[in-house]
Amino acid sequence: MPDRVVVDRIDFREALVFPRVFASAVGALQPPRILLATFALLCLIVVGRAYDVVRGPSVQPAGLLATSRTSVDSAVASDVARRVAREALPMDRRPAGADGFGGRVNVEEVRSALLARRGEVSGTELEAVQRAIERLEPFRGKGAFDALSTAIGSRFDALVAGVMTLDMRAAAAALGDLLLTIPVAMWREDWIFAIFYLVAGGMTLGLLGAAIARMAALDLGKNQRISPVQALAFVWQRPSNHALVPLWPVITLLVLLPVALVLGLLGRVPGLDVLAGAAYGLALFFGTLATVVLLPWLLAMPMAIAASACEGCDGLEAAQRCGAMVYRRPLHALLYVVCAIVAIALTAFVVDLVATVAIELTASFMGLSAGSGTMASAGGARLLAPDAMEAAPAFGASVTGSLQSVSVGLVRLWQGILQSLAAGAVFGAICTTATAAYLAMRRTCDEQPFDDLWEPGAPAGVRAASADHAK
Numbered sequence: 247m248p249d250r251v252v253v254d255r256i257d258f259r260e261a262l263v264f265p266r267v268f269a270s271a272v273g274a275l276q277p278p279r280i281l282l283a284t285f286a287l288l289c290l291i292v293v294g295r296a297y298d299v300v301r302g303p304s305v306q307p308a309g310l311l312a313t314s315r316t317s318v319d320s321a322v323a324s325d326v327a328r329r330v331a332r333e334a335l336p337m338d339r340r341p342a343g344a345d346g347f348g349g350r351v352n353v354e355e356v357r358s359a360l361l362a363r364r365g366e367v368s369g370t371e372l373e374a375v376q377r378a379i380e381r382l383e384p385f386r387g388k389g390a391f392d393a394l395s396t397a398i399g400s401r402f403d404a405l406v407a408g409v410m411t412l413d414m415r416a417a418a419a420a421l422g423d424l425l426l427t428i429p430v431a432m433w434r435e436d437w438i439f440a441i442f443y444l445v446a447g448g449m450t451l452g453l454l455g456a457a458i459a460r461m462a463a464l465d466l467g468k469n470q471r472i473s474p475v476q477a478l479a480f481v482w483q484r485p486s487n488h489a490l491v492p493l494w495p496v497i498t499l500l501v502l503l504p505v506a507l508v509l510g511l512l513g514r515v516p517g518l519d520v521l522a523g524a525a526y527g528l529a530l531f532f533g534t535l536a537t538v539v540l541l542p543w544l545l546a547m548p549m550a551i552a553a554s555a556c557e558g559c560d561g562l563e564a565a566q567r568c569g570a571m572v573y574r575r576p577l578h579a580l581l582y583v584v585c586a587i588v589a590i591a592l593t594a595f596v597v598d599l600v601a602t603v604a605i606e607l608t609a610s611f612m613g614l615s616a617g618s619g620t621m622a623s624a625g626g627a628r629l630l631a632p633d634a635m636e637a638a639p640a641f642g643a644s645v646t647g648s649l650q651s652v653s654v655g656l657v658r659l660w661q662g663i664l665q666s667l668a669a670g671a672v673f674g675a676i677c678t679t680a681t682a683a684y685l686a687m688r689r690t691c692d693e694q695p696f697d698d699l700w701e702p703g704a705p706a707g708v709r710a711a712s713a714d715h716a717k
Contacts, residue, residue, distance in 0.1 A: 282454070294447065303388055305390055310394065364376065461477045466696055490560070492561075600668070
């Protein structure tokens with residue numbers, strides 16, 4: 247079959263590049279790319295979980311997508327914690343204030359006391375303690391990364407469902423939450439985590455995302471495949487270039503932040519608040535400049551990671567290059583983004599469908615003989631929805647209960663591995679379609695072919711086609 251289809255002297259494969267963006271997601275399903283993408287995703291998760299372990303709960307129980315925290319919510323949580331402590335804990339184990347009617351009772355203190363109590367009891371008393379712990383769960387604060395991942399997961403599922411059902415309003419709302427609502431809510435709830443994860447998670451994404459982008463670029467441009475080890479070796483030659491790509495545009499906020507902080511402090515002082523109001527226009531001016539930089543960057547950042555892998559340029563040049571292309575051809579950029587979103591949604595639907603059917607099919611056949619044993623806890627996966635696996639049942643004997651918990655944990659581990667691979671495939675599709683979108687934008691703006699990629703050893707930014715012509 248010929249590589250080119252020419253009709254009336256028009257090479258449609260070169261004239262219409264957007265189908266290549268749409269079709270590029272198929273390449274993300276290659277096993278080597280799935281493994282590398284899963285590794286990258288797990289690294290991002292480890293960074294976030296480590297913060298939650300150190301910091302503890304810092305986000306309201308309702309999560310990032312709920313309304314702002316209110317005193318009524320905290321009062322209800324305190325009242326529930328007081329009642330649970332009185333019902334399930336002996337008097338000498340109850341936190342301070344649990345026996346009175348004034349003051350607040352900390353949910354985490356009551357839960358810690360219940361967890362300690364659970365290891366000392368058995369039988370019906372153990373079941374009562376377990377029920378008390380479950381009553382506290384809706385009122386517990388969430389870790390910052392836990393809340394972030396939950397919010398992103400729910401809105402991404404809504405985005406996929408909107409695309410699959412052709413509900414563009416729901417898909418647009420989900421995309422708006424992903425790009426704007428969730429980041430703003432995260433900043434308000436825990437700005438320390440927002441800065442930490444922007445730096446640590448962004449650098450991780452820049453490094454490993456560039457490795458996936460390099461694999462995708464060689465596959466799309468030259469029909470050449472490299473292993474994940476080779477891709478990581480390519481990235482490691484210039485790690486700072488790739489790691490800093492997601493961070494450069496955010497530097498624009500360093501101009502706005504000091505002005506906004508000073509005006510905020512002045513606004514708290516009677517008399518000086520008038521001066522703060524008069525100078526608010528200055529902060530708004532810097533805010534507008536930051537918006538002009540950051541809005542296209544929300545769409546161009548994945549492409550900039552691909553640019554560093556395709557051109558060998560540093561992070562600042564990659565950011566400038568992609569931002570300039572978006573402003574130069576905004577409608578083309580929007581077209582490629584729509585193609586990428588549809589391709590990613592279809593990939594997510596397919597891999598989630600495979601993982602869900604595999605988990606439920608295995609659990610259904612095991613259920614024929616599992617009875618109430620360990621294997622009865624398998625399954626519970628739902629298409630485009632959070633898992634709903636039941637907790638391990640409580641047993642009277644402590645040894646038996648411990649073994650049961652280990653067995654259920656192993657079942658969940660294996661299911662989690664399959665679901666992690668599915669999530670890795672989706673993450674790989676994001677990086678792959680972003681690479682295809684960058685190559686398409688480059689082709690549209692500069693007529694640079696897909697196979698014109700930077701090779702190690704050549705000066706950064708030198709076009710391979712030009713170098714070959716010079717020879």
